[in-house]
Amino acid sequence: MESKKGQGVVLVATGPVYVEAAIRSARSVKEHCGPDLPVHIWTDLPEVCAAAAGAFDSVERIENPHRRSKVDHLWRTPFERTLFLDADTRVVADVRGLFSLLDRFDLCMAHAHRRSHAKSATTSSSSSSSSPASASPPPVEFPQLNSGVFLYRRSEGVVAFLKRWQEVFHAAALPKDQVTLRELLWTTDLRVYVLPPEYNVRYQKYIDAWDAGEAQPKILHMRKFVDEIKQQTAADPASSTSSS
Template structure:
């Protein structure tokens, strides 16, 4: 396994580990040279992963505990309700100039005043979606992720975006904003037709969430890159 760059998945519970396998299979089909790692609480997560590590004391946001433990120098973290449909080499090029990249949380940016955790942050600085995160494995980034882990535990919140936003505001990290193509949250057959029958590079939708109906997106994904989706 190459430790230079890879996709990281973090999953607890059988359903989410199975969903992580589907994500890994979509990565291998579209980016055959890219390694995929998994942190999980499963003794037998399956053969779709190039690297696996254990999760102790799992909770609803175990990802916050393990992002900083990535085995890769350059990491693309993906939630288990994502699928990859395109080559990601251009995405990783962002790390030539930036420390971390994430998409704006599209529903949060329309709020006039977002809820605070510890401090007042301008509404013009939006929340970022934590389901698709690209980052370098530098000491500064790993220190930031360790700080986020501690802040999330201290805050006692279920969602992770609020602490992430306030820590980013205080951070000196160079942050890039991902275009919609790399974190597409809503996608229908009308979008597919309007965009020349092209799928997003990374689809991230609740319709792919473990235990929820896949609908048209899951059916279309199955035809495009196989039944493992």
Template sequence: MQPAPGSDTRGFVFAATGPYTVAAQRAARTLRRAMPSAQVDLFTDQPLQDDVFDRIHLLADSFHRPKIEALRRSRFARTVYLDTDTAVLCDVSELFDLLDHTELAAAQGWSRAKVYYGTGRLPRAFPMLNGGVIALRHSPATQDLLTRWETLMRDTGAALDQGCLREVLFDSRLPFLVLPGEYNVIHLSLLDHWPTEFGAPRILHVRALHFAEPGDPATFYRMRELLSRERAQILTTLVEADPTWPEGAPRRGLLRVPGPKGKGGDPS
């Protein structure tokens, strides 16, 4: 029996097994630079103590997609799940607000490879959602969706999760929303041609981090680990031009190490 969400109604959740737990620690620290007062939990199979998390939960099963268990067991009435290779750049609490109007929200997945589309049973026009950023409202309907998502993955031996999510979403008729692309920028080359009228990215999803050394778990992701110098400058230009950038959030020097007073700190 799964626990019902507690009095904490909104929170972020990471899920990681083995060495990816270090990445979760770093991603959580990056999130806290943007949202210091956020509730942030971790689900992991590793013995861990780290005060960057409000709570650390031991996974019941080291399934290769622990995000599903994390979403199912989340103590929050409204959960935003984040992959460990994401970097939140500003306050994104509006993702929780969307759940006034829907049960689930995630950004569109771009790949049309057969590994995602399977048998072709579904209309091609039905969207593929990327599982790296998921906003979910706790309800019987979403609990059922999560159970069927994991069951389909186990039954088919699927290595990737988003094709199975697409299948169960289609069959469930669960209300969902497709997030704008700036909430899950996974194809970083898009920044090279991103006009200012598109607005600035809010969450970067950097797949190269999976293949890099995990680094120091006590440090956040620095910009130079996420983007080339040229793309970091493009990002700064986009942020400076975005009239909807959250009030009070930095527009320059994103994800730098703070230096002494009056100094700029480490370069990005």
């Protein structure tokens, strides 16, 4: 494998709303983890990201953007140890300790919350794919992991896994990337660790339920971070993606 940098955070964002969300997410990384933890982004708006103060250390253009562009880029990480964050995330505590998990594990994600939703029950074998991720679907006791907070090592095995995910995702033509990810995780020999829920907090109700002696949020992953930007844009149609 070619030599890479030590550890860092990566994001993938396309379109003005999600790029603005990614800028805010990156700034939250810098605020809580320090300016020395590098943050890289792949985007279709590289000029905007490069001009965003206090956000990104490196920027690469996405040539063929789509809604799930992350599946095309995670294996290209510039780091040996990577924390991927969806654009609709906010880091609210120092999470640099996560990288030590990669001393023992290859991939780390938290469980997805949904179980009975139709999208969660879909499998690649039930799609039109000629190359399903697995010959038979995993049992319901093996639910999806949420790919919005994704910690991983850059090894030959992990890169091969991520490239395979890219392949089967496009072959399945399903709207959710976690369907094929779940099936690949079911059959992989890679060492997978399930992150505690505080590292991927999807809903405010969990924070409200935790008392001082229980889990405390580390990474918020909430739709409201995108909705807020959409509302701001609707209120001021002349506004553009922030770069200051």
